Amino acid sequence: MTSTPFPSGAISQVSGRTVVLRGNDIDTDRIIPARFLKCVTFDGLGAQVFADDRSEQNGEHPFDRPEHQGAAVLIVNRNFGCGSSREHAPQALLRWGIRGVVGESFAEIFYGNCLALGIPCLQASSKEIEALQTAAEAAPQSSASISLEPAAIKIDGRNWDLSMAADAKNRLLNGQWDATSQLLQQEQALQDTAARLPYMQGFVASR
Amino acid sequence: MSTATLYDKVWALHQVAELPSGSTQLFIGLHLIHEVTSPQAFAALKDLGLSVRHPERTVATVDHIVPTTSQARPFADGLAEEMLSTLERNCHENGIHLNGLGSGRQGIVHVMAPELGLTQPGMTVACGDSHTSTHGAFGAIAFGIGTSQVRDVLASQSLTMNKLKVRRIWVDGALQPGVFAKDLVLHIIRTLGVKGGVGYAYEFAGPAIEALSMEERMTLCNMAIEGGARCGYVNPDQTTFDYLKGRPHAPSGDAWDHAVSWWKSLASGADACFDDEVKFDAAVIAPTITWGITPGQGIGVDEAVPTLEQTPEEDRPLAQEAYRYMDLQPGQAIAGLPVDVCFIGSCTNGRLSDLRAAAAVAAGRQVASGIKAFVVPGSEQVAAAAEAEGLDAVFRQAGFEWREPGCSMCLAMNPDRLEGRQISASSSNRNFKGRQGSASGRTLLMSPAMVAAAAIAGRVTDVRSLPPA
Numbered sequence: 001m002t003s004t005p006f007p008s009g010a011i012s013q014v015s016g017r018t019v020v021l022r023g024n025d026i027d028t029d030r031i032i033p034a035r036f037l038k039c040v041t042f043d044g045l046g047a048q049v050f051a052d053d054r055s056e057q058n059g060e061h062p063f064d065r066p067e068h069q070g071a072a073v074l075i076v077n078r079n080f081g082c083g084s085s086r087e088h089a090p091q092a093l094l095r096w097g098i099r100g101v102v103g104e105s106f107a108e109i110f111y112g113n114c115l116a117l118g119i120p121c122l123q124a125s126s127k128e129i130e131a132l133q134t135a136a137e138a139a140p141q142s143s144a145s146i147s148l149e150p151a152a153i154k155i156d157g158r159n160w161d162l163s164m165a166a167d168a169k170n171r172l173l174n175g176q177w178d179a180t181s182q183l184l185q186q187e188q189a190l191q192d193t194a195a196r197l198p199y200m201q202g203f204v205a206s207r
Numbered sequence: 208m209s210t211a212t213l214y215d216k217v218w219a220l221h222q223v224a225e226l227p228s229g230s231t232q233l234f235i236g237l238h239l240i241h242e243v244t245s246p247q248a249f250a251a252l253k254d255l256g257l258s259v260r261h262p263e264r265t266v267a268t269v270d271h272i273v274p275t276t277s278q279a280r281p282f283a284d285g286l287a288e289e290m291l292s293t294l295e296r297n298c299h300e301n302g303i304h305l306n307g308l309g310s311g312r313q314g315i316v317h318v319m320a321p322e323l324g325l326t327q328p329g330m331t332v333a334c335g336d337s338h339t340s341t342h343g344a345f346g347a348i349a350f351g352i353g354t355s356q357v358r359d360v361l362a363s364q365s366l367t368m369n370k371l372k373v374r375r376i377w378v379d380g381a382l383q384p385g386v387f388a389k390d391l392v393l394h395i396i397r398t399l400g401v402k403g404g405v406g407y408a409y410e411f412a413g414p415a416i417e418a419l420s421m422e423e424r425m426t427l428c429n430m431a432i433e434g435g436a437r438c439g440y441v442n443p444d445q446t447t448f449d450y451l452k453g454r455p456h457a458p459s460g461d462a463w464d465h466a467v468s469w470w471k472s473l474a475s476g477a478d479a480c481f482d483d484e485v486k487f488d489a490a491v492i493a494p495t496i497t498w499g500i501t502p503g504q505g506i507g508v509d510e511a512v513p514t515l516e517q518t519p520e521e522d523r524p525l526a527q528e529a530y531r532y533m534d535l536q537p538g539q540a541i542a543g544l545p546v547d548v549c550f551i552g553s554c555t556n557g558r559l560s561d562l563r564a565a566a567a568v569a570a571g572r573q574v575a576s577g578i579k580a581f582v583v584p585g586s587e588q589v590a591a592a593a594e595a596e597g598l599d600a601v602f603r604q605a606g607f608e609w610r611e612p613g614c615s616m617c618l619a620m621n622p623d624r625l626e627g628r629q630i631s632a633s634s635s636n637r638n639f640k641g642r643q644g645s646a647s648g649r650t651l652l653m654s655p656a657m658v659a660a661a662a663i664a665g666r667v668t669d670v671r672s673l674p675p676a
Contacts, residue, residue, distance in 0.1 A: 024525055025401055025501050029639045033646070034618045038272065038286040040246040040293050052646035078521075079402040082435065082501075083639060084618075085337040086244065087353035108405060108437045109337055109351050116355035126521070167229035167369060176228060178355070180255065183363035186224045186232055190260075190365060193223045193234040198469050199327060200236070203462035 004072065004097060007118025010175035014100035014120060015145035016072025018136040018155065019062050026076065027083035028110060032092045034084075045088055046095030063096065067140040073153070075133050076103035078126065081110025090114045100146045102153055102162060104129045115168050118177050122151055122162040132160050148172055209373035209482050212475040213329075213442055214408050217348045221331045223365050230367040236330035237347075238265040238360045239316050240303070242272055242294040243620065244335030248357035249297040261364045262302040266325055269294060269307060270315045271620045275583050275610035278308050287621065301361075314586020314612050317341040317554035321425060322588050324454025328443035328470035333360055338554050338636065340431040343440030344424035345447055346473060348408070350438045371437065372482035374407045378415035380490035385671035387564065388423035389556060389634070389654035391415070392430040393495040395487065397505035404436025407483070410475060411441050415489035421450040422560040429555045430636055433502040442474035494670060497638045497652040498541055499529030504638075508657070508669045512539045532640055533649050534628075542667050544651070548631040549580040549662035550643075551607075551655050553617040556634035557585025561655040562593050565634075566601045568659035571676030574606030575665030581608035583615040583623075607662065619644025632661035 004016075036048040054061040062068055074093065080103045081089060090113045093101075101114065101121045114121050124132065132155060136144065139156035146153045148169050151162040171177045194200045209215055223232040238261075240248075245267075252259070259265065272287040282288040298305040306312035306319055313319065317338050320326045332342040332349035335357045342349035356366055376395060382388075396403075409431045411424075419427065424441045431439025441447075448467055451457045458466045493507035504526070506513065514537040518526045530537060535544075551557075551565050562584065574580045582602050584590035590612055593599060599609040616623040617635035624644025625631055631643055631650050638650035651667065660670040 023528070024521070025503075027501075027637075027639045029618075029637070029642050033641055034620045035644070037243050037620060038284075038290060040290060041250070042247055052641045055646065079405070079435070082401060083337065083433075083637060085335060085339075085351035085353055087247075087335075087355060090353075105402065105405065107402075107435065109353060113353035113355065116353060165369075167226075170228040171230070171367075174228065179359050179367045180257070180362050182226060183232060183359055183365050183367065184257075186363075186365075189223045189232070190234070190363065193221065194261075194364075197220060197234070197236065198465065199330060203458045203465040203469070 004099065006094065007099065011118055011120060011172040011177070012149065013145060013147045014072060015143055016099060017068065017070060017140065018073045018075055018144045019068040019071040020075045020133045020136050021062050022077060022133065024078040025082055026080050028081055028086050028089035029083055031081065031089040032086065037086060037088050042088065042091040042095070045092035049092035049096045070097060072097055072099040073144050073146060074098045074101045075129070075136055076101060077129060078104040080106050082107040085109045087113045090117050090119055094119060102132070102146065115171065115177050116179065118172065120146065120148060120164065120172055122146060122164045124160065124162050128160060209480055211479040212373050212410060212481065213346055213440060213473050214348060214373050214410065216473050217329055217331065218370055226367060230369055232365050233331060233368045234365050235333045235360050236264065237320070237325060237332045239320055239332065239334035240265060240267045240357065241316050241336065242269050242290040244354050245297065245357055246290065246293045247354050248361060251358045252361050257362045259301045259303065259361045264364060265303045265361065266320065267294060267298050267303055267305040268313055268316050268319050271614045271618065273308065273613040274622050275613050275615050276622070278611050311587050314588065315554045315557060315614055317429065318557055318585035318589060321345065322454070322586060324451055324457035327451065328447060329473045333366065337432045338429050340438050341425050341429040341554060343428040343431065343438050344421060346440055346443035346470065348438055348440065351432065371408045372406055373410055374483040374485065375410045375412055375481040376485055376487065377413040378411065378487045378489050379413055380415055380488045381418060382415060382489045382492065385656065386492055386494055387654040387656065388419055388426040390492055390495040391489065392427045393497065393502065393505045393652065394492045396430065396434040396503050397495070399434055399485065401433060401501050401503040402435045404431065404434040407436050409434070409436040409439035410481070411439060416441055417444065420560060421446060422558045425558065426555055430502065433636060443470045494654060494657050496541055496657065496667065498533065498535060499526065500532055500638060500640050501525065502636065502638060502652060504529055506541055508542055508667065510541065512537055512541060514538050542669060544667045546632045546651065546661050546666060547579065547629040548625060549578060549658050550616045550631055550633045550635065551658050552583030552585065552615050553635035554585065555636040556655045557583060557589065559589050559592050561634065562589070562598050565655040565659040566598045568656050568663065568670060568673065569605040569607060570601050572605055572663045574662045578662055578665050580606060580662040581610055583610045584612050586612050616643050618642060632658045632667065634658045
């Protein structure tokens with residue numbers, strides 16, 4: 001588990017050692033099996049991340065390998081985080097120590113959940129991901145760094161360009177990834193929107 | 208960019224503001240909550256000193272953790288009991304209506320809200336559950352959200368969202384007898400892949416879609432997310448209006464007429480433009496079943512597990528992992544594969560018409576020896592309606608257990624789960640590794656009628672070729 005503070009404020013870069021998890025379509029049931037969702041806080045989830053995959057691999061899972069303990073940068077493949085909307089999945093990764101994820105693609109709900117926690121998810125092509133996974137695996141002890149602007153990752157002295165959706169990047173760079181206060185600023189617009197929706201008036205007011 | 212689709216119209220109506228980041232602030236018309244993904248959201252709200260903005264637009268139920276044998280309180284599982292009592296307290300403190308156990312209205316959240324008439328065309332619907340796409344069956348824009356977003360909806364009745372592209376899935380022809388909406392959606396996902404829908408809303412349209420009942424449309428939209436599409440929808444039509452009329456939360460009197468004319472105005476018009484379109488022919492679809500560890504690894508019941516040569520190169524590592532995990536050989540016929548457990552239920556296929564289809568197969572037949580077969584109605588209302596027409600007796604006489612409503616073995620957050628390497632025929636929505644509660648348990652997804660046929664035969668069987676009862 002990590003002693004690194006949780007994300008706060010503006011986020012422009014993430015640095016730390018890497019952990020590579022290969023495979024397409026890794027779903028959130030694998031990231032955190034459903035039995036661990038029986039909880040009313042997220043606090044204990046760090047130890048349970050990938051519980052079943054780890055037990056199947058008997059200590060050889062990347063999240064169990066000694067060289068990856070304390071890693072902050074996760075490198076994955078295609079459609080990572082598909083399936084269940086459980087925020088418990090990025091919460092478990094966060095509590096294990098992950099602060100940034102790089103992959104070929106991400107499932108949408110997972111991506112949004114990561115953003116809401118201040119975990120940037122950046123992308124590169126399938127070939128580039130393959131190459132940077134290989135580079136990361138060859139240098140598990142060296143610290144990698146992700147920057148958001150320009151979107152890139154540096155591993156063992158080599159720089160790789162990444163991509164990131166503009167709105168997510170802006171929200172992280174501006175420290176507005178935690179949306180609540182921003183949403184509450186639009187008081188008049190919220191009232192106006194509710195007023196123009198016929199179902200909000202029980203379909204009785206004329207439009 | 209799409210224009211004049213239902214998605215575009217509903218999006219525009221619910222747009223609160225353009226945020227500085229470039230995202231849209233979107234108003235949420237109906238917020239559904241349950242015991243698993245809401246407690247941390249309420250705790251966060253409290254920490255921020257905020258209250259629920261529109262408690263009357265949020266409706267709660269309990270579904271994931273409830274036992275399906277005895278629902279007496281307190282539950283034997285202390286954690287499950289704590290989750291339900293936390294939900295009860297949060298609803299009470301915030302003035303949110305909870306359709307609790309024994310209320311007559313409890314059920315799986317995606318069964319409960321439609322049958323009460325809460326889900327209506329033209330709404331935005333959000334819930335901390337990925338299968339919220341179900342509600343798109345009504346021509347709503349409905350999507351799953353995480354717990355931080357549940358907090359945001361509680362606080363502001365809105366979300367930061369980015370507009371999706373719209374892909375029309377046009378389905379010609381008609382489904383053959385013995386082929387259901389479940390088969391159709393499994394066929395669509397095997398064709399377009401589990402990530403094919405990422406970045407898209409799916410509009411399901413065409414003669415085969417128009418012919419579907421509301422419950423079948425719900426099955427279809429429910430699994431849009433398994434194809435990567437966060438939301439899927441069907442344009443509202445007379446089938447939609449007939450279903451809604453007279454339901455407890457549906458408008459009535461003059462309001463009903465106003466509502467219908469508004470709902471009609473939202474459907475994608477002849478002038479609608481889509482970002483993409485894919486066409487299917489319903490008539491060629493066979494009962495479809497998954498053989499692997501993602502909902503995209505599906506085949507017709509008359510087909511064999513695909514070989515590596517038949518698999519696109521990028522999907523081969525996953526196919527190899529699936530052969531190993533499922534203990535299946537490439538080229539092996541799926542029909543005839545023995546099963547251990549047969550589960551009928553879930554937000555995909557736990558509605559009355561699903562139970563009727565399964566009961567029609569079970570009637571006068573017997574579950575094969577050694578098979579554990581059980582039926583879990585999707586809600587208290589579904590259970591009552593099924594019992595009123597004697598479906599529970601049909602199932603019991605055939606050797607199925609008849610249970611209390613809940614999510615049950617779809618995701619095994621309750622006592623219903625696979626053990627060890629057991630293999631299940633399941634009418635649910637996910638065949639992920641470990642999904643049904645055993646880290647090595649295996650799942651074959653199929654329609655309720657196909658699950659019933661598997662229970663009778665003790666193995667995967669084409670429901671169309673079952674010998675007469």
